[in-house]
Every structure is written in C-alpha cells, then in structure tokens.
Amino acid sequence: MTLPITVPDIGDVKDAAIIEILVKPGDDVAIDDILIVLETDKATLEVPAPSAGRVHSISVAIGDKVGFGTAILILEESTGAASAPIVAASSSQAAPPPPPAPAAIEPITVPAPPPPMAQTPATGLQPHASPSLRRFARELGVDLTRITGTGPKGRISREDVQGFIKQAIDRPAASAGEGLSLLPWPQVDFAKFGPIERQPLSRIKKISGANLARNAIVIPHVTNFDEADVTALDAFRVEVNKTQGAKVTMLAFIIKAAVAALKAHPNFNASLDGDDLILKRYFHIGFAADTPNGLVVPVIRDADSKGILDIAAETAALSALARDGKLKPADMQGGCFTVSSLGGIGGTGFTPIINAPEVAILGAARAQMKPVWDGSAFQPRLIMPVSLSWDHRVIDGAAAAGFLVTLCTLLADFRRVSL
Amino acid sequence: MKTELLVIGGGPGGYTAAFRAADLGRKVVLVDKRERLGGVCLNVGCIPSKALLHAARVIEEAREMSAHGLAFAEVKPDLDKLRDWKQATIDRLTMGLASLARQRGVTVVSGTAQFTGAHEIVVAGTDGERRIAFDQAIIAAGSEPMALPFIPTDPRIIDSTGALELARIPERLLILGGGIIGLEMATVYLALGARVTVVEAMDQLIPGADRDLVAPLHKHLRKRCEAILVGAKVTAVEPREEGLDIRIEGAEGARTERFDMLLVAVGRRPNGARLGAAAAGVKVDASGFIPVDGQMRTNIAHIFAIGDVVGQPMLAHKATHEAKVAAEVASGDEHARFDARVIPSVAYTDPEIAWVGLTEGRAKAEGIAIGKGVFPWAASGRALSIGRDEGMTKLLFDPNTGRLLGAGIVGPNAGELIAEAALAIEMGADATDLALTIHPHPTLSETVAMAAEAFTGTLTDLLVPKRA
Known part of the structure; x- marks a missing residue:
C-alpha cells in the first residue's frame, strides 16, 4: 500500500526551502x-x-521551495512494523510488459534525482556478495544486509540466501493463526491538547x-442494504396497539419476519465449526438492547412458536431486566440470529458486527415516509432501511440479497409470515 | 508505424537496449539522428579518439626509443591517410552494428525524434516526417559538447568532434578544459607536432581523480606542452585573420596570446531537453537530465531513460549497463536493477589514468577510514622494460575488513588494469584475495597484487616501512 507524503500545514508559508533530505x-x-527538514524564514521544521x-x-530536491500540500515522497507502508516481513516487497515496482493504455497514463512516481552512481561504495559494511548473488537475492526479495554470510570472511553464499528464505517461510508456520502483527497503539498525551477526564469502561463494555x-477482525x-415498505405493517401495528391495549414495537414484527426468512434460507440459521456448518433446527433470535452500561443481546427462545404479542411482551421484559442489570447469562445464550434495531432513534443505515458464532445480523434503521413511484404516480410510503451483515465464509452475496428480498417482502405484506 | 518498444538514440546505450529487448522477444524500433548507428562513442568519441591515440603512442614510443639505440627518422604524419584509417575503424564497427540490428529484426529509423504524446513520437528525417506509436520507450538521447556563450563561432574554434576530424595540425593550439577529453586531444596533437597550451579552471588536471595519480601525467605534459595553466580561465576570444587572440586569466594575472586553434572541452551537456519530453509528461530537470529510478524508469512508468541523459558519469560503459537494466525491466523482468557498486573511469592520456570506486580525495572529504596499499612502477620490471617508470598502482581498503573499496592506477595501460580492481570490488575481495591470486610475471597487472601486498605487509619487491 503506498502512501503519498505531503508537506503538512506549517502555517501560512508557501516557500519553505528543503534544506535536508534524510532518506x-x-x-x-x-x-x-524524520524524512526531510524545511526551513522557513522563522524556523526549521522536521517532517516525520x-x-x-x-x-x-x-519528488523533491534540496533547495526546492514547498508549501502546505506539496508532494514530498511516496511511502510503501509496511503491513507489520514490529516483525516487519523479512522478505521485502520487491514486487512493488513490478511492471508487466503490456503497458497501460494511453488514457491511463499518469505520472506514477517522481523518482529522485539521478544518484551520483560512481559513488556507491563507502565502507566495508556492504554485504559481502557477488553481483550474481545480489541479483539472486533481488529475485527473491531478500535484503542482503540482514543475512550473515557463512563463507570465508562472512561471504554470503547462494545457500545462505536459500536458508534465510526457508527460515522466513518456516517462522510464521510455527506460530500459525492469530499472528496479526499490528502497529503499536498510538500513545498520545491528550492532556497536552486540552482538558480531559478519565473514565473507566463498564464491565459490559469491556466484555x-x-x-x-x-x-x-476474524x-x-x-x-x-435494502428497503422494506412497512406502510401497511405500521398501520397494523398502530391498530393492534389501539385495540389490544398492548405496546407492540416494530422490533417484534422484525423478529417474527426474520424467523420466516431464516426458515426460507436455512444457511443463515447456522454456525461454523471447523470445516463443518452446523444448521440449527430451532429459532432463538437475539436482539440488541441498549443499557446505560453498554450493549447486551438477550435472546427470545423459540421465536417461531410465539405470537407477535408474546414476542413484544418478552422483548419489553428482557429489555427492562437488561436496563436494571438483572439479565441472567442464560437469557443471552443460544441465539441463532440477531436483530439490531435503531428505528426508535434514527439513522438511514449502518453495518452491524456479527454476533459470533452466528453468521448474520440484521440492522434496522428509522422508517421514513418517502415518495414511491407506483407506475403512474408517487405514493407516500413508509420505508424502513435494513442492512444485513453476513459471514462470507458461510454465505455469499446472492444468498444475502435473496434473504433481504424475502425479509422485505414479508415486512411489506406481513400476511405472508403465516404462509 | 507502430512498435512495442521504441528506443531513441543509437549510441552504446540505445543500441544495447534495442538489441537486448529484441533478444527478449520484443518488437523494437530504434531511432537515431545519425545515418549510422553508434552514437557519439563510435562516430565522434571513444573509438576515433582511441584510433588517434594509438597513432600518437606509436609516434611517442618511436621518439622515446631514439635515446636507447633505436633511431627512426622523424615521423611525417599523412593526415589524409590517418583520417582514412580512423574512418575505416569507425566504418567497420558501425557496419557491424547495422548488421547486428538487421539480424535481430530491429527496425532502424533515421531522423530527429520529438514526443507528441505519451505513446507517440514524430521523427523528422530526410524523407519527411513519420509518426511512430509505441507501447514503451527508452530514451538514450545522449549528450553533446558544452559551448561557452562568450566564445564566437569560427572555423578555428572546435569542440571534440572537430578535433577528431583532424582537419589540420595547428602550430599553436589552446585547449580549454583539462579534463579527460581535453587531455586526450592534447596527447594526440602533441604527438602530431602542435604546440599545446592547456587551461583548466580547477586547481588540478582531471579534477575527479586523486592528485597523486594526476601528478605523473601533469609532469609528463609539462615537459611537452608550452604551458599548463590550472586555476585559470579564458575570458575572451577575438578571431583575427592571423589567429585567435585569447585572453587568459589565472593566478599570475591576465594575458592575451595568439593561437591558431582553440579546442573547447569544458564538459558535455545532456540532450534531455531536446526531445519534447513534456508532451509525454516526462520530467526533465533544469540541466537537461532526465531523473530515473533504480530500474531506469522516468516519472512516467512506461518510459525509461539511460546513459548520458540520466546523469553523470557520462560514460558509454555506464550507458550499456543501464541499457540492459531498462530493456529487461521493460520486457517484464522486475528484478533487473542498476546494482553496480562502482563504475570505472579512464583517461586515455599518456600516461593513462584510471580509477574505480572510492578515491582518496572522497575518503578524506567524507571522513571514511581507509588503509592504503601503493606500488610504484619504478619497482616493476615490466614498467622499466617498456621505458616507463612514472606509473603507480594504489589500492584503498577498508581498514577493518581489508575489503577493496577503490583503486587508482596511472601509467601505460592503466585502463586495462583497472578492470581487475572493479571485479574485486564487485566480488567483495579483500587485500589478501588480491595478494594470494597469482599474477603473471612480468606484467603491469602484477602491480595490483603488489599494491595489495604493500597493504598486507607481505611485499618483498620493495622495502615498505612497517606500519605501527
């Protein structure tokens, strides 16, 4: 990954001179x-x-006048710093023989001014390796300065390079798996920039x-993303609440519709176990419940055998327990699929994170009245944006789109849930 | 016309790139402004000057032996015949190139190339204009002698190309520029009977080489030239019917003298700005150089540049090496790179001076610690038997590892001898490697091994004071 480095905002200066290039x-x-040093009439500034x-x-030379935004150089970012790959990425300059079409021509890199080529050898620190071996190392992307030669006087042999590569290949295998080599977390003294307050994370947030x-990450x-026409469903919901004296939320309907969609798309009611997929013949649906201390996911058991009123009452009861911090672990176990509804708050869509070991999660944002073309005129329809995050190891895009179509069809005409 | 790879320039860089790419299976068009391939090097540079320098050497050696029992009649140069011989040498080489191009299926187009876009040039030739579309290009447009603005145009004022034409032998010749080209021409014209004065702006001749290497040449030339003026410059040239009145300013003040001919050899200028490179988006710097990366790529990924046009040193052997890198990268070999550690330099003067890698001057300037092994040719049987004892072989080593970092040689055939040092540096050889390699006796090449032994302390041909 390449990163163009430009002159940072150094105040209202347009002609700072480059006085040093350290790389x-x-x-x-x-x-x-430090990459370069700039000098303005007031001070010298280092660009790190x-x-x-x-x-x-x-792309700059000593003496160049630069200002905010001037391109300085192109950095190839390393993927892991602490344990930087030993085999250097030499393919970055690879150029396949068929060149880009004329339209695609753009200055790709601005190389440094021609180096004084005759002035290469400075000290004996250069790797003790012949030209042919240096070429061999380039082909493998090996940095010879990292090899200790085993030949007389430390001469690097072909075998040394091969051994080095072998070692580099073997090393990651030994610690297979979660070896994500990430940069250390940035250490910033925030108090330097303004007043701060330190607050410990809640237990729920930590977990x-x-x-x-x-x-x-895994x-x-x-x-x-899709949109469900919930005009009729919401009218029905309002009517139910009026006539039944209940408090039915859209969430209850979504859970019920999700069950029907899971029945039509069984791969979404599943978990990955090694090389096997566990398909579940039960329908326990989790829902994200916001609490003052953080997010929890209580589970409605056997949602397929429960009516809307039961589900509505149960989500209300579990949410109340969650807010009071009284949910039992059992109340949050066994989920097959999770619904996260932000409809009561707002938003036009979001990308929920899957609640492992489930393989998909549904997000519902706030329904809004929108003009919908019915073929002859715009009709005001209540449209609810929905999003579905899914595990690509189990599900593919066509299946996911199909699941959302099923779900949206169900929400648009809720009678189909009973079919 | 359409091609996969276009090469602009038919000098050593250009034809090497074209031939290498053709050998890698590419369809190649080579454009050059000259009718004949070979560029400056073959036509008006290295090769004709070497032919004339050979003639000069024969004359000088004959003269030298007159004191040792071989008296010849004074040489009577026949300039016409000499020119023919020089031209025959050039012809043979350029014809050879044309045939090599044919055999490889490289299309050669003569005319002046101008970019009209990132994938097209227009070539103006004697038979009109022709457009050539290309997928990739290698610019090998070379350099030309630098002219000085205050020097007028006059047939008696020449550059290196004019000097090699050998139109006549002037009585008094002023050579402006005490670098390699100026001094090679001084060597030729001195042998052919001209009275020569050399003016050099820096404080020594051949400023890139170590002073101790230049000293024998300076001494040799001082005996034979009318004057060698270092730290001096020409400030005015006034052509008159009877000669050129040339004002020279130096440490000893200013004076005006009359010469029959003036050779301007103050350096070469890259031809980067003459190609309309902007139309292709190729960056050319203020001096006319085209910046490239280690794979000889310009800022435009599918256009490469090599040779004199990308930077110093402007040497054919650097260009040919770069040419192969560019041709290989352009043909899909991503691992090709300019990775040579050193580029040797040679002045084919009498005596020759050659150096490679680190010089003592640079080590001193940059504070690089060195160990030194020197062998004066006065102790070499072979040097004495050819009547030349002023030579010297100097090797510079890393004091910790003993690895060879640089070498400088002055004396006849120094240019041939320096190659061993270049190989030793590339291979990472140290003083012991050189000392323990058996060199044939008696040869000048032995002096390399003996200089190494002077460093390791095993030299027996001289009594070297023990190092503390």
Whole structure:
C-alpha cells in the first residue's frame, strides 16, 4: 500500500526551502523518523514519517521551495512494523510488459534525482556478495544486509540466501493463526491538547468490546442494504396497539419476519465449526438492547412458536431486566440470529458486527415516509432501511440479497409470515 | 508505424537496449539522428579518439626509443591517410552494428525524434516526417559538447568532434578544459607536432581523480606542452585573420596570446531537453537530465531513460549497463536493477589514468577510514622494460575488513588494469584475495597484487616501512 507524503500545514508559508533530505528511495523508515527538514524564514521544521514503511520515490530536491500540500515522497507502508516481513516487497515496482493504455497514463512516481552512481561504495559494511548473488537475492526479495554470510570472511553464499528464505517461510508456520502483527497503539498525551477526564469502561463494555473486536477482525464481514415498505405493517401495528391495549414495537414484527426468512434460507440459521456448518433446527433470535452500561443481546427462545404479542411482551421484559442489570447469562445464550434495531432513534443505515458464532445480523434503521413511484404516480410510503451483515465464509452475496428480498417482502405484506 | 518498444538514440546505450529487448522477444524500433548507428562513442568519441591515440603512442614510443639505440627518422604524419584509417575503424564497427540490428529484426529509423504524446513520437528525417506509436520507450538521447556563450563561432574554434576530424595540425593550439577529453586531444596533437597550451579552471588536471595519480601525467605534459595553466580561465576570444587572440586569466594575472586553434572541452551537456519530453509528461530537470529510478524508469512508468541523459558519469560503459537494466525491466523482468557498486573511469592520456570506486580525495572529504596499499612502477620490471617508470598502482581498503573499496592506477595501460580492481570490488575481495591470486610475471597487472601486498605487509619487491 503506498502512501503519498505531503508537506503538512506549517502555517501560512508557501516557500519553505528543503534544506535536508534524510532518506532515499529504498530506505526503511519507522514511524516518526524524520524524512526531510524545511526551513522557513522563522524556523526549521522536521517532517516525520506518519507510518512505518519503505521510501518508494522522492519528488523533491534540496533547495526546492514547498508549501502546505506539496508532494514530498511516496511511502510503501509496511503491513507489520514490529516483525516487519523479512522478505521485502520487491514486487512493488513490478511492471508487466503490456503497458497501460494511453488514457491511463499518469505520472506514477517522481523518482529522485539521478544518484551520483560512481559513488556507491563507502565502507566495508556492504554485504559481502557477488553481483550474481545480489541479483539472486533481488529475485527473491531478500535484503542482503540482514543475512550473515557463512563463507570465508562472512561471504554470503547462494545457500545462505536459500536458508534465510526457508527460515522466513518456516517462522510464521510455527506460530500459525492469530499472528496479526499490528502497529503499536498510538500513545498520545491528550492532556497536552486540552482538558480531559478519565473514565473507566463498564464491565459490559469491556466484555462486549473484546467480543466485538474479535468478531470484527476474524469474520470476513459483508453488509447488504435494502428497503422494506412497512406502510401497511405500521398501520397494523398502530391498530393492534389501539385495540389490544398492548405496546407492540416494530422490533417484534422484525423478529417474527426474520424467523420466516431464516426458515426460507436455512444457511443463515447456522454456525461454523471447523470445516463443518452446523444448521440449527430451532429459532432463538437475539436482539440488541441498549443499557446505560453498554450493549447486551438477550435472546427470545423459540421465536417461531410465539405470537407477535408474546414476542413484544418478552422483548419489553428482557429489555427492562437488561436496563436494571438483572439479565441472567442464560437469557443471552443460544441465539441463532440477531436483530439490531435503531428505528426508535434514527439513522438511514449502518453495518452491524456479527454476533459470533452466528453468521448474520440484521440492522434496522428509522422508517421514513418517502415518495414511491407506483407506475403512474408517487405514493407516500413508509420505508424502513435494513442492512444485513453476513459471514462470507458461510454465505455469499446472492444468498444475502435473496434473504433481504424475502425479509422485505414479508415486512411489506406481513400476511405472508403465516404462509 | 507502430512498435512495442521504441528506443531513441543509437549510441552504446540505445543500441544495447534495442538489441537486448529484441533478444527478449520484443518488437523494437530504434531511432537515431545519425545515418549510422553508434552514437557519439563510435562516430565522434571513444573509438576515433582511441584510433588517434594509438597513432600518437606509436609516434611517442618511436621518439622515446631514439635515446636507447633505436633511431627512426622523424615521423611525417599523412593526415589524409590517418583520417582514412580512423574512418575505416569507425566504418567497420558501425557496419557491424547495422548488421547486428538487421539480424535481430530491429527496425532502424533515421531522423530527429520529438514526443507528441505519451505513446507517440514524430521523427523528422530526410524523407519527411513519420509518426511512430509505441507501447514503451527508452530514451538514450545522449549528450553533446558544452559551448561557452562568450566564445564566437569560427572555423578555428572546435569542440571534440572537430578535433577528431583532424582537419589540420595547428602550430599553436589552446585547449580549454583539462579534463579527460581535453587531455586526450592534447596527447594526440602533441604527438602530431602542435604546440599545446592547456587551461583548466580547477586547481588540478582531471579534477575527479586523486592528485597523486594526476601528478605523473601533469609532469609528463609539462615537459611537452608550452604551458599548463590550472586555476585559470579564458575570458575572451577575438578571431583575427592571423589567429585567435585569447585572453587568459589565472593566478599570475591576465594575458592575451595568439593561437591558431582553440579546442573547447569544458564538459558535455545532456540532450534531455531536446526531445519534447513534456508532451509525454516526462520530467526533465533544469540541466537537461532526465531523473530515473533504480530500474531506469522516468516519472512516467512506461518510459525509461539511460546513459548520458540520466546523469553523470557520462560514460558509454555506464550507458550499456543501464541499457540492459531498462530493456529487461521493460520486457517484464522486475528484478533487473542498476546494482553496480562502482563504475570505472579512464583517461586515455599518456600516461593513462584510471580509477574505480572510492578515491582518496572522497575518503578524506567524507571522513571514511581507509588503509592504503601503493606500488610504484619504478619497482616493476615490466614498467622499466617498456621505458616507463612514472606509473603507480594504489589500492584503498577498508581498514577493518581489508575489503577493496577503490583503486587508482596511472601509467601505460592503466585502463586495462583497472578492470581487475572493479571485479574485486564487485566480488567483495579483500587485500589478501588480491595478494594470494597469482599474477603473471612480468606484467603491469602484477602491480595490483603488489599494491595489495604493500597493504598486507607481505611485499618483498620493495622495502615498505612497517606500519605501527
């Protein structure tokens, strides 16, 4: 991944002179390493590297006058800094022989001024390797400065390079799996920039946060969006509340519709277990409940065998328990599928994170009256945006789109739920 | 006309790139402004100057031996025949190139190339204009002698190309520029009987080389030239019917003298700005160089540049090396890269000076620690037997590892001898490697091994003071 580095905002200065360039193409830099030094009439300013990586090309020279936004260089960001890949990404400059079409021509990199080529050898620190071996190392993307040669006087042999590669390949295998090598978390002294207050995270936030982070990283999420016409359904809901003296929310209908959609699309009522998919023959639907201390997901058991009024009463009761912090672990276990409804609050759509080990989650945003073309005129219809995040290891895009179509059809004509 | 790869320039860089790419299966068109391939190097540079320098050497060696029992009649140069011989050498090489191009299926187009877009040039030739569309291009447009604005146009004022034409031998020749080209021409014209004065602006001849290497050449030339003026410059040239009145300003003040001919050899200027490169989006810097990366790519990914037009040193052997990198990268070899650690330089003067890698001057300027091994040719049997004892072989080593970092040689055939040092540097050889490699005796090449032994302390041909 390449990152163009430009001159940062240095105040109202348009002609700061570059007085030092501390890197050259091919150099590896760590975050905050100084790249160039600028001089204005007031002060000298250092421009640090915003992230670790390798300098790909430099587009300025000493003496150039620059200002805010001037391109300085292109950095190839490294994916992992602490344990930077030993095998350097040499393919970055790869160019397949068929060149880009004329229309696509753009200056891709501005290389550094021609280096004084005759002035290469400075010290004995250069790798002790012959030209043919240096080429061999380039082909494999090996940085020879990282190899200790085993030949006489430290000469690097072909076998040394091969051994180095073998070792590099073996190493990740040993610690297979969750070896995500990420950058260290940025350490910022916020108090330097203004008054702050420190507040410990709630227990729920700590637990749900860890789960959400794992789910977000491990599951290949994709989110599909659709819109459900809930004009008739909402009118029905209002009528039910009036005549039955109940308090039925849209959530209850969505849960019921979700059950019907899960029945039509059984792969969504599933969990991944190694190389097997566990298909569930029961329908326990979780719903996201907001509490002062954070988010919890109570579960409506056997939602397929419950009526709307029962589901509405149960979501209300579980939400009340959740707000009081009285939910029992059992109340939050066994879910097959989760619904997260923000309809009561607002928003036009969002991408919910799957509640593992489930394989999909439905998000519902606020329904709004919208003009809908019926073929001859615009009709005011109540439209509810819905989103479906799904695990791409289990589900594919066509199935997800089909699930949402089913769901939206059900919500548009709720009679179909009973079919 | 349409091609996969277009090469602009038929010099050593251009034809090497074209031939290498053709060998890799590419369809190649090579455009050059000259009718004949070979560029400056073959037509008006390295090759004709070497032919004339050979003639000069024969003359000088004959003269030198007159004191040692071989008296020849004074040489009577026949300029017409000499020129023919020089031209025959050029012809043979350029014809060879034309045939190599034919055999490889490289299409050669003569005319001046101008970019009209990122994928098209227009070539203006004697038979009109022709458009050539290309997928990729390699710019190898070379350089030309630098002219000085205050120097007028006059048939008696020439550059290196004019000097190689050998139109006549002037009585008094002023050479402006004490670099490699100026001094090679001084060597030729001195041998052919001209009285030569050299003016150099820097404080030594061949400023890129170490002073101790230049000293024997300077001494040799001082005996034979009318004057060698360093730290001096020409400030005015007034052509008159009887000669050129040239004002020279130096440490000893200013004076005006009359010469029959003035050779301006103050350097070369890249031809980067002459191609309409902007139409292709190719960046050209203020001096006319085209910046490139380690794979010889310009800022435009499908256009490469090589040779004199990308930077110093402007040497054919650098261009040919870069040419192969560019041709290989353009043909899909992403691993090709300009990775040579050193580029040797040679002045084919009498005596020759050659150097490669680190120089003592640069080590001093940059504070690089070095160990030095020197072998004076006065102790070489072969040097004495060819009647030349002023030479010297100097090797610079890393004091910790003993690895060879640089070498400088002055003396006859220094240019041939420097290649061993270049190989040793590329291979990472150290002083012991050089010392333990058996060199044939008696040769000048032995001096390389002996200089290494001077460093390792095993030299027996000289008594080297022990190092502390």
